[in-house]
Amino acid sequence: MGKLSETIAAISTPLGEGGISVIRISGKDAFRITGKLFSKTKEGTTGLDFSEVQSHTIHFGYLISDGLVIDEVLISVFKNPNSYTGEDVIEISSHGGVLVTQKVLSAVIRSGAIHAEPGEFTKRAFLNGRIDLSQAEAVADLIKAKTDEAHNSSIKQLEGSLSGFINGIREEIIKVTALVELELDFAEEDVEFTKKDELRNKCREIIHNLVEIISSYISGKVIRDGVNVVIAGKPNSGKSSLFNALLKSDRAIVSDISGTTRDYLEESFIIDGILFNLTDTAGLRLTEDIIETEGIKRANEKIRNADLVIYLIDSSGGKNELDSGLKYFNENLNTKNSIPVFTKSDISSAEFKKLNYKEKILAINLNDQKTLSFLKKGMVDRVSSSVPVVQSGKIILTNLRHKICLEETVASLKNVIISIEKNMSGEFISVDLRNAMKHLGEITGEVTNDEILNYIFSKFCIGK
Amino acid sequence: MGKLSETIAAISTPLGEGGISVIRISGKDAFRITGKLFSKTKEGTTGLDFSEVQSHTIHFGYLISDGLVIDEVLISVFKNPNSYTGEDVIEISSHGGVLVTQKVLSAVIRSGAIHAEPGEFTKRAFLNGRIDLSQAEAVADLIKAKTDEAHNSSIKQLEGSLSGFINGIREEIIKVTALVELELDFAEEDVEFTKKDELRNKCREIIHNLVEIISSYISGKVIRDGVNVVIAGKPNSGKSSLFNALLKSDRAIVSDISGTTRDYLEESFIIDGILFNLTDTAGLRLTEDIIETEGIKRANEKIRNADLVIYLIDSSGGKNELDSGLKYFNENLNTKNSIPVFTKSDISSAEFKKLNYKEKILAINLNDQKTLSFLKKGMVDRVSSSVPVVQSGKIILTNLRHKICLEETVASLKNVIISIEKNMSGEFISVDLRNAMKHLGEITGEVTNDEILNYIFSKFCIGK
Numbered sequence: 001m002g003k004l005s006e007t008i009a010a011i012s013t014p015l016g017e018g019g020i021s022v023i024r025i026s027g028k029d030a031f032r033i034t035g036k037l038f039s040k041t042k043e044g045t046t047g048l049d050f051s052e053v054q055s056h057t058i059h060f061g062y063l064i065s066d067g068l069v070i071d072e073v074l075i076s077v078f079k080n081p082n083s084y085t086g087e088d089v090i091e092i093s094s095h096g097g098v099l100v101t102q103k104v105l106s107a108v109i110r111s112g113a114i115h116a117e118p119g120e121f122t123k124r125a126f127l128n129g130r131i132d133l134s135q136a137e138a139v140a141d142l143i144k145a146k147t148d149e150a151h152n153s154s155i156k157q158l159e160g161s162l163s164g165f166i167n168g169i170r171e172e173i174i175k176v177t178a179l180v181e182l183e184l185d186f187a188e189e190d191v192e193f194t195k196k197d198e199l200r201n202k203c204r205e206i207i208h209n210l211v212e213i214i215s216s217y218i219s220g221k222v223i224r225d226g227v228n229v230v231i232a233g234k235p236n237s238g239k240s241s242l243f244n245a246l247l248k249s250d251r252a253i254v255s256d257i258s259g260t261t262r263d264y265l266e267e268s269f270i271i272d273g274i275l276f277n278l279t280d281t282a283g284l285r286l287t288e289d290i291i292e293t294e295g296i297k298r299a300n301e302k303i304r305n306a307d308l309v310i311y312l313i314d315s316s317g318g319k320n321e322l323d324s325g326l327k328y329f330n331e332n333l334n335t336k337n338s339i340p341v342f343t344k345s346d347i348s349s350a351e352f353k354k355l356n357y358k359e360k361i362l363a364i365n366l367n368d369q370k371t372l373s374f375l376k377k378g379m380v381d382r383v384s385s386s387v388p389v390v391q392s393g394k395i396i397l398t399n400l401r402h403k404i405c406l407e408e409t410v411a412s413l414k415n416v417i418i419s420i421e422k423n424m425s426g427e428f429i430s431v432d433l434r435n436a437m438k439h440l441g442e443i444t445g446e447v448t449n450d451e452i453l454n455y456i457f458s459k460f461c462i463g464k
Numbered sequence: 465m466g467k468l469s470e471t472i473a474a475i476s477t478p479l480g481e482g483g484i485s486v487i488r489i490s491g492k493d494a495f496r497i498t499g500k501l502f503s504k505t506k507e508g509t510t511g512l513d514f515s516e517v518q519s520h521t522i523h524f525g526y527l528i529s530d531g532l533v534i535d536e537v538l539i540s541v542f543k544n545p546n547s548y549t550g551e552d553v554i555e556i557s558s559h560g561g562v563l564v565t566q567k568v569l570s571a572v573i574r575s576g577a578i579h580a581e582p583g584e585f586t587k588r589a590f591l592n593g594r595i596d597l598s599q600a601e602a603v604a605d606l607i608k609a610k611t612d613e614a615h616n617s618s619i620k621q622l623e624g625s626l627s628g629f630i631n632g633i634r635e636e637i638i639k640v641t642a643l644v645e646l647e648l649d650f651a652e653e654d655v656e657f658t659k660k661d662e663l664r665n666k667c668r669e670i671i672h673n674l675v676e677i678i679s680s681y682i683s684g685k686v687i688r689d690g691v692n693v694v695i696a697g698k699p700n701s702g703k704s705s706l707f708n709a710l711l712k713s714d715r716a717i718v719s720d721i722s723g724t725t726r727d728y729l730e731e732s733f734i735i736d737g738i739l740f741n742l743t744d745t746a747g748l749r750l751t752e753d754i755i756e757t758e759g760i761k762r763a764n765e766k767i768r769n770a771d772l773v774i775y776l777i778d779s780s781g782g783k784n785e786l787d788s789g790l791k792y793f794n795e796n797l798n799t800k801n802s803i804p805v806f807t808k809s810d811i812s813s814a815e816f817k818k819l820n821y822k823e824k825i826l827a828i829n830l831n832d833q834k835t836l837s838f839l840k841k842g843m844v845d846r847v848s849s850s851v852p853v854v855q856s857g858k859i860i861l862t863n864l865r866h867k868i869c870l871e872e873t874v875a876s877l878k879n880v881i882i883s884i885e886k887n888m889s890g891e892f893i894s895v896d897l898r899n900a901m902k903h904l905g906e907i908t909g910e911v912t913n914d915e916i917l918n919y920i921f922s923k924f925c926i927g928k
Contacts, residue, residue: 014480017607024482058520096605143481143561155533275777464483
């Protein structure tokens, strides 16, 4: 990433054709660079001094480069520190074409800005103290949110709910640490034992609160990333048809020919507020076709990494086919969170009962919407039963990095308790308390390093 | 489309994940609707009166609906008539996620705005007299521009170059019409004959200017829409490989198995400033495979509509294969603007000369970049030879609608000349002159109807 002394620029709106696109510029030269390119009239001379206009104002005019008008634009002016990054910021609003937007950015770069890296504006907002690190991460989550729950949890985190909780815990630890370190100076006095008891209880209380938050991560992960579902089964067992039925679209090409789906297809959809990321896999068979072999390799990989597997067995082949399909399922997939499903099923429920399978099997018939609803309900039930219910209003941990930091905080606090119980000297206790504070500080970014920052911001989109 | 009395809203940035998205609201209730949802603090009450803030100012705060914060936003305020549409306009700049952007729009709709149709903001700009119709069309062209030429011609049209030309011609016709209609009142006087001569010469002069502009349309179409190129040839003749080589990407799946490309693939790229829209077709053979048969049907359709066909003949099959390939080409494609190309060619140029084909054939070998350059040069030459060169600075007609209006103007002016030569009464001449003015007025929108407007604006993106 560029140094803070450099002025960065990027297209901040999604790529593609639209009515408006926004090119954002941040840094000490943002006003000068924009002024060089801007004129209030199309024949006029450029060189408006944006440092002399008021902050939070908008200016209509023409962006001119090498004597040619690139576009009619609106210039929004934000003076430091009252901007997204805390620096001088310009947002150029241009006509939303791909080429015209790139031409505007190119002109800005030629005038002295450098290309912003992914997340670099938000990184600057963090480095300039506008937001803390967990809020910066909430920005990325908010942009990627696909369900109401994901949206709500990221908005709360952006507003500082997690930061508030962390800072509260951190203050408690600071108080405790002060007591311990005070005691180090008066080690001879006899207040020691009651203080140690008090300290141990305090640590237990904090651990209890942290463990509760940590346990919300299983729900948090489902909220943020959704459930990865793979539809698997032998060729021609109806995988693509089910995929389409679930998505209510024609995303996958469906045909009667085995091996139609060569690549795997992925789409997301929402049932009862839960995001399911659905993968349609290539037929699970050995084949001479080199494209399909590659497809099957990738399909097996997908199954291994899935949160939920829907395994389809073609029921039109009769009882023998069903038995062999179930045998394969039981031997290969029953250890995973997986659902066996009989497809192409026009068996009546009475007939189905007679088959007397001990497994809980769904039989679906795509011509019968009700059977599809059963499957959807089954999918939701599987998720709900493995994910703890989180009380509304409570903080939910959605970020693996935060979970790891909290686990390390808990580990440090447990060391404090062990040291107390082993009656070790105050120095040991103090070191572990300071470690606990460090791990908490990593969440909000009070303690950080370049590696962590680069990891976090590289996952942002460009222009944010 | 909505009535002008209604307040419209839409997402104006392209769909997708980005740093910023903009929701635009236009109409008399834009300020009231936004105020209902906006609060300067996250716990605060909504209800800021945006009609009391200054135009062209930006306001940071929270968008709140049903007590829940939807997002941190920036509100840009544009007071009529100084806005894109000429009405009161609000632009809400929110975090650029798909869901969060839709939530903002939903809240705005629930508060009283209606969904804007494609192009409805620009239509309002036209109806409110902010821009004329040819400028509105230039906005759509600017957004879709993919080459520098397309960008320049749409920017000039947006700035009013075409409108200026049309209005100039229109004024000349108005003057002439005034003369004719004055004469109708003094029909007995003997100035008649010299006036008629003068009138005829004036019409001829205008026709001459219009025909020149009309003839620029062939270039204009290439500038605006590019050249549609289809790569055709028997299965396994190297179509997908050439497609990829031209695009320098792996857009098409390439394999050694015939029939890999089932659907057709389209991509655009630019050589020497000319936009080529390239289509890779399914193998042109009869097949039992129903997916491929559908693919071939679509491929033949693509060939029929192409501006340029590159027909590949696999040269690794020896002289017989080459001869039969060329025979097919000469019988089926030589009437089109098409180029026969020998692929997989590692024949030396000396050997190639010996084959002594009378046709101008290119031999390409994808391992030899030079042979690919020859093909690219051949493609550019074909386009250049069939497209007249337009002097820079001249107006270029890029829009079929404008061309038709100008042709109708010319037809009306020719009728004027015929009427003069047939010594017909001034009334006939006057009617044709008025028709000519009407057709010119249709270009800039001085004369228009709902059908034309709906046709034009339906081709815009939503939010523009």
